[in-house]
Amino acid sequence: MKLQLLLTGDELLSGDVVDTNSCWLADRLREQGLSIYRKTTVRDDLDCLVDELTALSQQSDVLIVNGGLGPTVDDLTAQALSIASGQPLKQHPQALAHLEHWATERHLELNPANLKQALLPADVELIHNPTGTAPGFSCQLNGCLILCTPGVPSELKCMFDDSIAEQLSQLHSRSLASTERMLVFGIGEAELQQLINDQLNDWPTALTLGFRAKMPTLELKVSGSDDSLKSHWIDKLKKLLGEHIVGAGDSNVAREVIALLKQKGWTLSTAESCTGGLISSLLTSNSGSSAVFGHGFITYSNVAKQQMIGVNAQTIEQHGAVSEQTVREMVSGALAQSGSNLAVAVTGIAGPDGGSKEKPVGTVWVGWGSADHIQSQLFYVPAARGYFQHIIATVALDLIRRRLLESTETPNYFKRYQPR
Amino acid sequence: MKLQLLLTGDELLSGDVVDTNSCWLADRLREQGLSIYRKTTVRDDLDCLVDELTALSQQSDVLIVNGGLGPTVDDLTAQALSIASGQPLKQHPQALAHLEHWATERHLELNPANLKQALLPADVELIHNPTGTAPGFSCQLNGCLILCTPGVPSELKCMFDDSIAEQLSQLHSRSLASTERMLVFGIGEAELQQLINDQLNDWPTALTLGFRAKMPTLELKVSGSDDSLKSHWIDKLKKLLGEHIVGAGDSNVAREVIALLKQKGWTLSTAESCTGGLISSLLTSNSGSSAVFGHGFITYSNVAKQQMIGVNAQTIEQHGAVSEQTVREMVSGALAQSGSNLAVAVTGIAGPDGGSKEKPVGTVWVGWGSADHIQSQLFYVPAARGYFQHIIATVALDLIRRRLLESTETPNYFKRYQPR
Numbered sequence: 001m002k003l004q005l006l007l008t009g010d011e012l013l014s015g016d017v018v019d020t021n022s023c024w025l026a027d028r029l030r031e032q033g034l035s036i037y038r039k040t041t042v043r044d045d046l047d048c049l050v051d052e053l054t055a056l057s058q059q060s061d062v063l064i065v066n067g068g069l070g071p072t073v074d075d076l077t078a079q080a081l082s083i084a085s086g087q088p089l090k091q092h093p094q095a096l097a098h099l100e101h102w103a104t105e106r107h108l109e110l111n112p113a114n115l116k117q118a119l120l121p122a123d124v125e126l127i128h129n130p131t132g133t134a135p136g137f138s139c140q141l142n143g144c145l146i147l148c149t150p151g152v153p154s155e156l157k158c159m160f161d162d163s164i165a166e167q168l169s170q171l172h173s174r175s176l177a178s179t180e181r182m183l184v185f186g187i188g189e190a191e192l193q194q195l196i197n198d199q200l201n202d203w204p205t206a207l208t209l210g211f212r213a214k215m216p217t218l219e220l221k222v223s224g225s226d227d228s229l230k231s232h233w234i235d236k237l238k239k240l241l242g243e244h245i246v247g248a249g250d251s252n253v254a255r256e257v258i259a260l261l262k263q264k265g266w267t268l269s270t271a272e273s274c275t276g277g278l279i280s281s282l283l284t285s286n287s288g289s290s291a292v293f294g295h296g297f298i299t300y301s302n303v304a305k306q307q308m309i310g311v312n313a314q315t316i317e318q319h320g321a322v323s324e325q326t327v328r329e330m331v332s333g334a335l336a337q338s339g340s341n342l343a344v345a346v347t348g349i350a351g352p353d354g355g356s357k358e359k360p361v362g363t364v365w366v367g368w369g370s371a372d373h374i375q376s377q378l379f380y381v382p383a384a385r386g387y388f389q390h391i392i393a394t395v396a397l398d399l400i401r402r403r404l405l406e407s408t409e410t411p412n413y414f415k416r417y418q419p420r
Numbered sequence: 421m422k423l424q425l426l427l428t429g430d431e432l433l434s435g436d437v438v439d440t441n442s443c444w445l446a447d448r449l450r451e452q453g454l455s456i457y458r459k460t461t462v463r464d465d466l467d468c469l470v471d472e473l474t475a476l477s478q479q480s481d482v483l484i485v486n487g488g489l490g491p492t493v494d495d496l497t498a499q500a501l502s503i504a505s506g507q508p509l510k511q512h513p514q515a516l517a518h519l520e521h522w523a524t525e526r527h528l529e530l531n532p533a534n535l536k537q538a539l540l541p542a543d544v545e546l547i548h549n550p551t552g553t554a555p556g557f558s559c560q561l562n563g564c565l566i567l568c569t570p571g572v573p574s575e576l577k578c579m580f581d582d583s584i585a586e587q588l589s590q591l592h593s594r595s596l597a598s599t600e601r602m603l604v605f606g607i608g609e610a611e612l613q614q615l616i617n618d619q620l621n622d623w624p625t626a627l628t629l630g631f632r633a634k635m636p637t638l639e640l641k642v643s644g645s646d647d648s649l650k651s652h653w654i655d656k657l658k659k660l661l662g663e664h665i666v667g668a669g670d671s672n673v674a675r676e677v678i679a680l681l682k683q684k685g686w687t688l689s690t691a692e693s694c695t696g697g698l699i700s701s702l703l704t705s706n707s708g709s710s711a712v713f714g715h716g717f718i719t720y721s722n723v724a725k726q727q728m729i730g731v732n733a734q735t736i737e738q739h740g741a742v743s744e745q746t747v748r749e750m751v752s753g754a755l756a757q758s759g760s761n762l763a764v765a766v767t768g769i770a771g772p773d774g775g776s777k778e779k780p781v782g783t784v785w786v787g788w789g790s791a792d793h794i795q796s797q798l799f800y801v802p803a804a805r806g807y808f809q810h811i812i813a814t815v816a817l818d819l820i821r822r823r824l825l826e827s828t829e830t831p832n833y834f835k836r837y838q839p840r
Contacts, residue, residue: 013456015447020438027435036433041459276704277697280718287772295728298700304715352707366559385707403553414613
C-alpha cells in the first residue's frame with residue numbers, strides 16, 4: 001500500500017513552525033506496519049494544492065492531507081479538493097451539525113468563518129473531530145483514498161486515534177495492532193538492539209519492536225495484534241532488561257521515584273552541586289511531588305556545602321569537592337538537615353572549565369541512601385554541559401528508584417560511564 | 421527565483437526524527453528575501469532520488485538538497501546526482517584533500533567509508549564543510565543550481581552561513597542582508613507587532629522584521645542591507661521596548677543576570693518553592709555561573725522554609741505560604757544564610773491541585789532584592805504546571821536583571837500577569 005503525506009501551510013515553509021505532525025503520524029503508522037513513501041509540503045496556494053492533490057492521488061493508494069481545514073481564507077483544502085475532483089462545494093449537513101454542537105456546548109454563536117468549515121465537496125464522508133471545530137473528511141480521487149486532517153497537532157492526534165487508525169487498518173485488512181510502550185533508562189538504542197538480537201534471536205516477526213529516543217531515556221514499543229504472543233514476549237523482554245525498564249512509556253524517572261516514595265510514605269531530599277537544581281526541578285515538574293519532596297540544597301560553592309549541609313571544610317580541602325568523602329557528607333548532611341528518609345547528592349565537573357588531568361571534565365560522584373546505609377559511585381560522562389547535567393540528574397534519580405525497589409541489579413550505566 | 425527543498429533520509433519518514441533543518445533554512449532564506457516554494461521529503465532510495473532530482477531541477481531555479489552525504493551505504497545523494505546528470509562519479513581531489521586534512525587534524529586514519537565521500541559527479545564544485553567530513557557540492561542540472569548539503573544540523577548551519585548564503589545572495593543579485601537579533605522577554609508576539617504598528621508606523625519596507633518564539637522569550641530580528649538605516653531603526657525599537665530587550669538573540673535571561681553580577685562582583689542566591697529548582701537550574705545551565713551563584717534553597721515544604729531560611733512559622737500560619745510576608749522572609753532568609761548580595765524567592769501554586777477561591781492555581785508571589793531593599797510582587801499566571809514554572813522562573817530572573825540594571829521601568833508582565 002503506497003501512502004503519501006501532503007502537508008499544507010505557509011508557516012511550514014516560512015521557518016515559523018517546525019512540523020512535528022508528520023513525525024507523530026509516521027510513528028503511529030509504523031505501529032500498523034505502514035510507512036510513508038514520500039512527504040510533500042506546500043504553501044496555502046489554491047493552484048499548488050489542486051496540482052498536488054491531482055498528482056499525488058494518481059501515484060498513491062492513500063493520501064493523508066494535513067492542514068488547511070480551518071475557518072480562515074488561507075484554509076483551502078476543501079476548495080482545492082472540490083476543484084481536483086470536480087465535485088462542487090456544498091453545505092454538509094453532518095458537518096454543520098458538528099459545528100452547531102461544538103458551539104452550543106461552549107455557549108458560542110457560530111460566525112460566517114465557522115460556517116465555511118461546513119462547505120465541503122459533495123461526495124465526502126465526514127471524519128469526526130472530537131476536540132475542535134474543523135471536521136475531517138475523506139473521499140476517493142483517482143483510485144486513491146484521500147484523508148483530510150486538521151493541522152492543529154492536538155486535533156490531528158485525537159482524530160487519528162479516534163477513527164483514522166481503524167479506517168486504515170481495515171483498508172490493509174490487518175487487525176489493528178495494539179502497542180505496549182515502556183520507558184527504558186541506562187541502555188542505549190544500539191546496545192538494546194544488540195542485546196535483543198543476541199538474547200532474543202527468535203523474536204517473532206508478528207511483533208514489531210520500535211524505539212524512540214527521549215533523551216536521556218528511551219521509549220521501547222512492542223506492537224502486534226496477537227495479544228497473548230505479545231504479552232509472552234514482553235515478559236521475556238522484561239526479564240532481559242530488568243530494572244532498566246522504568247515504567248510505562250509516558251512516564252519519567254522522577255515520576256516513578258515519587259510513586260515509590262508515596263507507597264512507602266517516605267520523603268527524599270537533594271543536595272546538588274554540578275546539576276545545580278536540575279534533580280529537584282525534574283522532581284517538582286511532576287504534580288504531587290510536594291507529598292514526598294520538601295528540601296533541596298543547591299550547594300554550588302564549597303562554602304555552601306559547609307554552611308547548608310555541614311560538609312567538613314577539612315574533607316573538601318583534603319579530598320576535593322569532587323570526591324567520595326564529600327559526596328557522602330553531602331548525603332548525610334542533607335538527611336540530617338531535612339529529616340528525610342532518603343537523600344541523593346551529586347558533585348562533579350560539568351565543564352567546559354574546571355577539569356584537571358586527575359579529574360577531567362565529566363567526572364562526577366553520586367551519593368545516595370539513608371542514614372544507616374549511604375552508597376556512592378564515581379562516573380565519567382564526557383559530554384556537553386547541558387547533556388552531562390541531564391544524564392547525571394537522571395542517574396541520581398534512577399539510583400534512588402533502584403534503592404526504593406531494593407534492587408540488587410548492577411545498572412548498565414555503571415559500565416557505560418565508568419571512569420577511564 | 422523559484423527555490424525548492426529536497427530532504428532525504430529514512431529517519432525523516434519513519435517517525436524517528438523531527439526535521440528541524442528545513443525550518444532553520446527557511447528562516448535564514450527569509451532573511452535574504454527568499455522563500456521556499458515547496459519541500460519534498462524522500463527515503464534513502466536511489467531510484468526515488470534520481471526521479472526527484474530530475475523532476476525538481478526541471479521545475480526550479482535553485483534546489484537545496486539536504487542529507488545523504490555521509491559515509492554509509494544509505495547516503496546516496498552523489499550517486500543519484502551522477503545518474504540524473506549523466507556525469508560519472510570520480511574521486512574529487514579537493515574533496516579528498518578536505519578529508520585528509522580533517523583526519524590528520526584528529527590523528528585519525530581515513531577508512532574506505534570515509535573515502536566514499538570524495539567520490540562525486542565529475543562536474544561539481546565543492547562547498548566547504550567547516551565542521552565535518554562530508555563535503556558539500558553544487559552543480560547545474562536542467563538549468564537549476566543544485567546545492568547538496570549535509571543532514572547533520574550543525575554541519576548544515578556552518579556550511580550555510582560560511583558560504584551558501586553568500587552564493588545565493590550573488591545569485592539573486594541583491595547585497596546580502598545582515599540581521600540583528602535581539603532577545604525580548606515580557607511582550608508577546610501579537611502585542612509586540614501591535615506596538616510596532618502603532619508606534620513605528622512608518623517602518624521602512626527595506627527592513628524586514630521577524631519574530632521567533634523561544635518560549636517564554638521571543639527572538640526579534642531586523643534584516644536589511646542598508647546598515648545605517650538598520651541601526652537608525654534598531655535604535656527606535658530599543659527606545660520603544662526598553663529593558664524588555666534582554667540581550668542578543670542567542671542569549672538567555674539567566675546568562676544576562678550572570679554577566680551583570682560578574683560586572684559588579686556580586687553574588688545571587690535563590691529560595692524556591694513552586695519553581696522547585698528551576699531558577700537555579702536555568703542559572704547553572706550556563707557555564708561560568710559558579711562565579712556568582714553559590715547557594716540555592718529549595719524550600720518546597722513549609723517546614724523547609726522555616727528550617728533552611730528561617731521563615732517564621734507564625735508568618736506562614738497567619739498569612740499562608742503563598743503570601744507577601746512569606747516571600748519577603750524567604751528573601752531575607754536566603755540573604756542571611758548565604759551572605760549573597762542579592763536573593764530572589766518565589767512561592768506560589770503551580771497546580772493542578774492546591775488552589776482555593778482566594779488563591780487560585782497560578783497565584784504566585786515573587787520577592788527579590790538586597791538586605792536593605794527587598795521588593796515583592798504578586799502575579800497570576802493561569803497556565804499548565806510546566807509552563808507556569810518556566811514563566812515564573814524567567815520572571816524571577818528578569819526582575820533580578822532589572823534590579824542589577826537599576827531599571828525604573830515597569831515590566832509589561834506586571835500588567836499581563838496581574839491578579840484578577
